[in-house]
Amino acid sequence: MPSPSVKGQQRGYVIPIGGAEEKVNDPEVLRRFVELSGGSDAVISIIPTASQLKDTGKRYAKLFGKLGAGTTHSLTINERSEAEDPALLEKLESSTGIFITGGNQLRLSTILGGTPVAQMIRKLNAQGVHYAGTSAGAAIVSQHMIVGGTTGLVPTEGGVNLAPGLGLANTLVIDQHFSERNRMARLLSAVSFNPFLIGIGLDEDTAIFIAPDNEFTVVGSGSVTVVDASDIEYSSMAEAGSGEALTLLNLKMHILAAGSRYDIDSRQPHIT
Amino acid sequence: MPSPSVKGQQRGYVIPIGGAEEKVNDPEVLRRFVELSGGSDAVISIIPTASQLKDTGKRYAKLFGKLGAGTTHSLTINERSEAEDPALLEKLESSTGIFITGGNQLRLSTILGGTPVAQMIRKLNAQGVHYAGTSAGAAIVSQHMIVGGTTGLVPTEGGVNLAPGLGLANTLVIDQHFSERNRMARLLSAVSFNPFLIGIGLDEDTAIFIAPDNEFTVVGSGSVTVVDASDIEYSSMAEAGSGEALTLLNLKMHILAAGSRYDIDSRQPHIT
Known part of the structure; x- marks a missing residue:
């Protein structure tokens, strides 16, 4: 991977994580995020808005510190008004890496959506600041975010609920x-709405590191x-009855x- | 569908059913099997070997009778020696349709495998007698039969156990x-062993009616x-470590x- 380009011309990495990432023994995903963000020079802002637990932000701050991050701070945003706080925005702007925790992705979209914080995350990432998010923090990366749906393998009409996300990818x-x-069912339902979408299913403790290219x-x-x-050669989505x-095909x-x-x-996979 | 060709030159239908097929309200899968086998002229042989329940064969016999089958008989085969019984083979030979129930597919392969009953099922199907099987009776249709494996979505090395089946398809x-x-995991593991295989995942109360063509x-x-x-462009199956x-790709x-x-x-799907 290229060395971090902090606020340069190149976009930052976008790193959605499938949740439940390893935190103690060999926490590879989080360690690589910290290294990418600058290691001892890193300034990592944690946004624990999705979580309902009080200590989520502090726990990650401590963890990133252990993994070598120079500076970490947790930004408490539980109401839309807090996402406009100039002091908080100033802290956020100093970041070399931004991390959004797990929890409920609808808290992210309803509390952060359209606020100066959301706008700044998009702007900073475009300028080279790296973004990582786990679970809800991964879902919100999508422009068309999955917020619920049917469990199982087989997609159905109405089998997925979408909401606007941050749109970093x-x-x-x-x-x-x-x-x-x-x-699988809800991911297939999502891509069958509009095949321009690429469906990405992330297992736990697994991330994709999306490079600037x-x-x-x-x-x-x-x-x-x-x-x-x-x-795709055919989808019955448009004709299917409710829940069908x-x-x-294909x-x-x-x-x-x-x-x-x-x-x-290019939609092409490569093995290393 | 073409009209049934009983013991003609054309192969019979092969009908694997995903288990738990509807038996009371609109039992479409079973009814179409009975009609295909000749309706009031049908002679349906039921082989309940996979099941450990005593009344499975009789229950299906009654059900097929209700659905209009002229003659039904349940053939008790719980040991390999019984699969050589001339009286039983004579009954089996009179079939226009053969039905194998659910249960444990390893009972089917270990008790029926290589016996005169297995040979006769293959011969009769080749001559135009229709075969249907549910659950274990569907699995045994495969030449390479899935007998166990990992639950979930993601295939792993060692994630499926195969055994020789009847090989009707x-x-x-x-x-x-x-x-x-x-x-999904075990089906993907199975096809990744050798891409000549087409993986078929049948939901419950769902069947494929494989026509002679x-x-x-x-x-x-x-x-x-x-x-x-x-x-497939790449499979790591050959290099993967145990359980990995x-x-x-692709x-x-x-x-x-x-x-x-x-x-x-041709491996081509069509919508009706």
Whole structure:
């Protein structure tokens, strides 16, 4: 990976993590995020808005410190008004890395959506600041974010609920806890709405590191499932009745373990 | 569908059912099997070997009778010696349709494998007698039969156990209770061993009716997942360590609801 370009011309990395990332023994995903953000020069802002637990932000601050981050701060934002606080925005602007924790992604979209904090995250990432988010913090990366849906394998009409996310990766629709919570059905439902979307299913303790050139690398102990509907020959989504099982012809699927790479623009996987 | 060709030159239908097929309200899958087998002229032999319950055979005999089958008989085969009984073989030979119930597919392969009963089922089907089997009776249709494996979405090295089946559909590897028991992982593991296999995941109360020309039609209330690895660009199966997550690039997938058709020889799906 290239060395971090803090507030340079190049976009920062975008790192959605599938949740439940390893924190104690060999926390590879988080360590690579800290290194990318500058290690001892890193300034990492943690946004624990999705979580309802009081200590989530502090816990991650401590953890990133242990992993070598020079400066960490947790930014408490539990109401939309707090997402306009100039002191808080000043802290956020000093970041070399931004981390959004897990919890409820609807808290992220309803509390942060359209606020100066959301605008600044997008701007900073475009300027080279790295973004990582786990679970809800991964889902919010999508422009079209999955907020709920049917469990299981088989997609159905109405089998997924979408909401606008942060849109740091516009063509991806990202789901998390993917194998663990059996979420193929809702990911397939999502891509079948509009095949321009690439479906990304992240297992727990597994992340994709999306480089500025839009190629991602898989890091972590699980797998990443990529569902590409761009060659789809038929989807019954438009005609299906409420809750009906869908017919989808010619979906492309890749299962990617650690080290595998995928080029988002050309939709081509590569092994290392 | 063409009219039934009893002991003609054309092969009989092969009908694997994903288990838990509807038996009371609108039992479409079973009814179509009875009609195909000749309705009031049908002679349906039921082989309940997979089941450990005493009344499974009789229960299906009664059910097929209700659905209009002229003659039904349940053939008790709990030991290999019984699968050589001339009186039983004579009954079996009179069938226009053969039905194997659910239970443990290893009972089917260990008790029936290589016996005169297994040979006769293959011969009769080749001569035009229709075969249907549910759950274990569907799995045994495969030449390479899934007998166990990992639950979940992500395939792993060692994530599936195969055993020789009846081989009524050589290129298919058939799994059942597919969505309900979350079996994508083991189906993907199976096709990644050798991409000549087409993976078929049958949901409960859902069947494929494989016609003599090797095109199948989906019947029932659930979906059929087809995984086609013939265009696979890379599989890490050969290099993966024990239990390791696999990388599989460029799998093709189709989700087929009732009425959808798939041509096994050309590997092409069609909507009706």
